[in-house]
Structure formats: C-alpha cells, structure tokens
Amino acid sequence: MNLARLGSRDFLKAVRPFVGLFVVLLLFALDAELRSVIFKGGNFKTILTQTVIVAIGAMGMTMVIVSGGIDLSAGSVVALCSVVTARMIEQGHGLAAVLTLTVLAGGLVGLANGGIITAFRMMPFIVTLGMMGIARGISKWLANNQTVNPEEPLESVNSLMDNSQSPLTFFPLPDGVWLALGLAVVMAVVLRSTVFGRYVFAIGSNEDTARLCGIRVNFNKVVIYALAGAFFGLAGVMQFSRLTQGDPSVAIGLELQIIAAVVIGGASLSGGAGSIPGSVIGAFMMACLANGSGIKDWPNYMQEIIIGVVIILAVGMDKVEPMLQRFFRHGK
C-alpha cells in the first residue's frame, strides 16, 4: 500500500504540468467561441510559434533553477542577441554563422554570470540582476539606441518564426518550432539521463553534499550558466526572426515569463527539482492562455491576472496536496 502511494505521488508530480495544460484546454473547450477557433490547426501553429522564445529560454533556465540558481539577465540577453543577429546579417553572414556567433555571444554573457557567481561566491540573484542591466545597456549601445533593420534581409533567419505559410493548416510548421522541439528532446535527455544532468540535480539538491561527493561544483555551475546563456542567445535569434529586426528594448520582463514557465513546469526555486518537458509545457500553457485571451478579446490586464493566478495555483499544488492527503487520511 505504501508502495502504491509513493508511486502514485511521483507519477502525479511528473504529470502535473500536463494535467494543468489539459485543464486549461478543457476550460477553453467549454466556451463555444473559443472551441471553434482555438483548436484549429492554423491557430495551434500560431500558439506553438508563440511558445518558441519562452520555451527555448526555459530550457536554459531549467538547468539554472534545478542547480539552485536563478538567471534574471535572460530577457536582456534575448534583446542583446536579437541586436547581435541583426548586426551579423548586416555584415552579410549566412545562417550558420549567425546562429553560431549569436549563441556564442549569449554563452559568453552566461560565462560571465557563472564566473562571477563562483569566483566571488556571490548570490546568483544579485549577479544576474546586475547583468540584466549590463546586457540591456550593451544591446542599446550596439544598436545605437534604435531598432536595427538589416537592409538585405536573410530569408533563412526570418523564416525561423514565420507561420504565415498556409495559415489555415497545422503543417508546415516554421523551422523554429522544429528546432525548439528537437532541442527540448535533447535537453530532456541531458538533464535526466547524463552524468552532467545528475550533477546539476545534485548541486541544486545540496551543494555541500555535491562537494563532498567530489563533484566540481564551481566548474559545473559555470558550465550551467554558460549553457543557459547560449539558450538565451538562441532565443534572441528567434526574437529577431519574429520581428525581423533587432530591437534593444524588446523582451523586457521576459525573464519572469521564462521563470514562470519553469516553475509551472514543476521546478523548485530552492533547487533540486524540475524537468525540461515540464518547463516546455509550462511555456506552452502560458502561450495558450495568451492566445485564448486574445481570441476572446479580453484586455491585456485580464491575461496578466490569469497567468498570475495560474502560477500561484501551479506552485500551490505542492503545498495543498499534502494537506489534502492528511485530510483524507484523517477523514477515513
């Protein structure tokens, strides 16, 4: 009996984000107007495309949060890298070069974050808060404080987030969606089933134990922040593709959306818990809510309130579940 209870609890935890998404979609289905629009293939394609930026950011952020850290510079790095992308295209680089160099630029910012955090034993919150300002400043500097519109657009980059082809059908999906899906699978495996992934969980679960067990905590943290930065860099390319311009003042507050997605996906801000599928579902769920609100023509503030409630509900379940369990056990 004990075994069954334990198994079911782990199972519940793993599927909770999916259940949350299901509930949201179910509620949408109750409304005739929403039902008639939201489940159409073309609209679903739009939702997926709108998920991409937050989802890619969430993959990096999940690693950071599972390791017990936080990265507030994510939004600024996305803006910075959208500008970097624009400047690269202006200089006539091809798709491969643009992707590689922009991702490297994001990784470099992450490397700085991780390096400062470990070298000076500073709080990730403070360091990345500072970096949030620094990266935003650099992106404005690099863009001369205005949007950067390459005169000769690079079609392959612009099409990454372009969902205007056959707008009524689900396929073909834009390349960015496929890229995000592929990365999600890879990262899910990395975090769950590699030695590095176990180290990430170990560090977030208890840094002292990780050190005791011979894990090079500082080295791994630097790798984690650098990798996360690379993901924010890639999200920056997507951000460029969405607007087809580099915008230094875009993605303000995006880091909070990304963190929300990760937390809705079951991660704990104290570290040691979280998953890539959960975070991606979290990002998707927020995009669904935004999309649904848009269809209903609800004002923006309604959408903000709803997403706020969802975050509290998602995390609150952690606390409510044991209470319910206790209640039912005593009730019997």
Place this chain on the structure above:
Amino acid sequence: MPEDSSSNLPLPRLQIEVVSKRFGPTVALDGVSLEVGAGEVHALIGENGAGKSTLMKVLSGAHRLDAGSLTLDGRPFEPSDPLHARNCGVAMIYQELNLAPDLSVEENILLGREPATLGWISRGERRRLAKRALEEIGQTQMSLDTPIRSLTIAQQQLVEIARALVGEPRVLIMDEPTSSLTQLDTENLFCVIERMSQRGVSVIYISHFLEECQRVAGCYTVLRDGCSVGTGAMAETSLEQIIRLMVGREVDEIYPRTGRSVGEPVLELNSVAGLAKPSDVNLTLHAGEILGLFGLVGAGRTETLRAVFGLDRLAKGSVTVFSREETHSTPAKRLANGVGLLSENRKEEGLLLNRSIADNLTLTRLGAVSWLGFVSDSAQAAISGKWMARLDVKALRADQPVGELSGGNQQKIALGRLLHHDARILLLDEPTRGIDVGSKAQIYRLMYELAGQGKALVFVSSYLPELLGVCDHIGVMCRGELSKVRLVDDWSEQEIIRTAVGRAEPGEVAA
C-alpha cells in the same frame, strides 16, 4: 506544589524532579533530579549525549517534558516556549551566541524588551537600562553604540549575559560558555558569574572542562545516559570521582573483535593544522587498521577529517596518501585516490535527501553505471540493489528518495556510497550517531570486514565504548591537538576522558 511552611530550610530556587523525555524510541532523559539554590552556581557535567542539552532545552521551554516536574521558587514551572521561560525568569545563553551582528550593543541588550510607552521608544530610558545591565556585570567601559560585529567573541558573550540580565532572571543557564574563550577572558567570565551569584541569580553551568567547573561551581550533578548519577558539593569531591561517575558503564557485547594483520602505512599526517582547528595533528594510518579518534564536541576531530579530505584549507603541515605527498587537495582528487569521507551530518551534508537511493549510492562513481556520459537507470538500479541487500537496507525501491528512510538506513546508504566507490581509506565521522542499536552493530561488523579486506579506517566518535570495542588504535583530541596514538589496550577509560578534558598528567600521554 504547595509551599512547605513547616520546613526551616529555604526553598530551592529550582527543583527538577524525576524528569523524563523521550524522542520516539530514544530515551534522552530517564528520571533526572536536581536542585539549585538561590545564588548557587551549579555545574552540570556529563559526556556528549548524556542528556545535558535535552535537560536544558526542557528548562528553557524548547522541549516539553514527558514526566516529572519542575518547580521554580516553590511554584510549578511549566515553560511552554523559550519566551515564556524567559518571562518566568529562566534565561539561557547558548554556545552559539544569538546576537544581531549589525545592531549596536545597546540595541542587542534590549532586543525584544524595548521599553516603550504607546509604541514610542524612549531613548533615555533605553540607555539607562542597557547601561545598568552592563554595570551589573562590571562592564562600565563598554561603549553602547559599538556594533556587535566589531566586538571579540568574549565581549559578545558579555553582551549576551547583559541581555539576559535585563529580564532580571532568577536562573541563568550557560552552555559551554568558555569553549571559544581565551584563558584571560575565561577568568573575566568567572568574575561576572561570581558577581551574579552574589546578587542571588542562580547559575547552571555546563562545561566539558572539569577544572573550570571546580573553579566556578559550588555544587555539581553528573548526568550519564539520561540519568543523574551523582550530585554533591564541588569542594568535597575530587575530579577523579567525577570522572568515574561520568564513565561508569559496562562495555556492550556488540563488538565482535577479530584478529587482523596491519599492513603498510597509507595515510600520514605531519603536524597538520587548519585555519582555526586542528592546531597540531600527527598520525599514521595503516592498511587494515581501525584508528579511533576520541574527543569532546569542538575538539577538532571533524575539522581534521575535513582538512585531510580537502574540504577545508590546511594552514600548515603535510598529508601523505599512499606514500605520495599531496597536502593540498580537493574532494574530487581525494576520491580519485581512494579516500572517502562519511560526514557527521547526514541530513545537512551527507546525503541528497530528495534524490533517490540509487543516485546517492553511486554519485561519486557514476562512471561505473554510465556509458559515454549517459547514466543507465537499469545498471544503477542493479548496483544499488546489490548494495542495499548487502547492507540490509530497508527500503521499497532503489529510486525511493533517501529522505524517506529511517536514520539507520540513511546512514547505511551514506556508507554504501564509500563501498560503491571502493574507497581504500575511509574517514568515518560519527558513523553511528543517531541510529538504532541494530544498525550500529551492523555498521561495526561492516567496519571489521572492511579492515579485514585491507582497507584503512579512521573512526571518529564521541561514544567511548564503541571506540574501545572497535578500534585497534586510539588517539584523543583536546582543543585542536591530538594526543599520541596508542594501542587500545594501552589506554584506560579514565585516561582517555582525562586527556579529552585537558587534564592528562604530564608525561602520561607522551609516554
């Protein structure tokens, strides 16, 4: 309890009568009785785990007692929490000081007791109260505006005492107040205690250092295994008698001592010193040997192990592992060389409580269960199953979180990690702390087996019988220094305790 008017004797300030306290199956206090008169300084003596801290926590309201009664000045005393106890006149000064480092001396003295009228804090009144408290302990020269951070430990302690005095306590409990003080500061503290005693404040003084107790206290009570085993006037009792009371136990029959041959030296420490502790440690550990380190809490045993393992920095000395000198190291390098450490602090450091048994067992050597960086869940489960069976771990599955296991089973997992790692030198810090007797016996047997396989073990413990029962050699640490390591048969229990409390006769240990 009604006042006994027929008696001519003055009522004792504090009366503790047959107090019992258990935590689950563990009996922490088993009928402790003790009386403290007004203005009396009463020493509470006992080994680690004898029940001193539990008794103090009962007095300060942190724990509720299960049976027995407390009487304060003739009235029943039932503290519900530390604040209540303080308001009743029982104040406690913990070993770790509880001051706000950024606030001033004055603010700290009055913390939680700000004199106020209608929420308005009167500055003049504050200064007067704080000044008076400092005067009472003879600290007239201390500035009220200095931030606590810039004071020495000894001065901070005096502030803490002054803070306790603001509440006009009837009983003041001091837990190991001299553990971090210099000789001079200790003398100064004794003067303060005498002063308080003259003013009628009763002091319960807890210390490992018997000579201090003799110097400062009028009466003593010895606790052993949760019972009060002796009480009397300090002046009429010799330290030898007290030591005998502290020790007087029978060696349990759970140590299946086996003959072993001791091999090559594998670990040599040469005048090793850490930043704070230890100050001077020399020892040689051989293959197939179990070397015990005894000492009181804070003697520097844990710090020694941590420094050797590369967790803390070494200030001086050298460490030689398998005949290769490698003084400064990291846990990763030590593990690679086959040195493993079992943390004394299973929950805070030893284990990843929310991770699975399998992860915890294999974390230091994930390579054995992975291929090209990918961990194989099935290989991990298979190896974990093997160790769980071998160590008789009671758990449901290998992927169960370790935090759900009992203390004994958790400890077996922590030890199992060293076995999976195949460590050849095992540094075991309090491996049997807080676990049941059955698991203890299993861990002892395991230690014998490992030694029999030629592995070398350092066994740190505060429980003397197990060291005497298990070890080949024993060294005793006191205030950061290690005594000469001797064969276990060359020590007597009294000698070990005497060395640990810093009272070894000259030449005795050096012999």
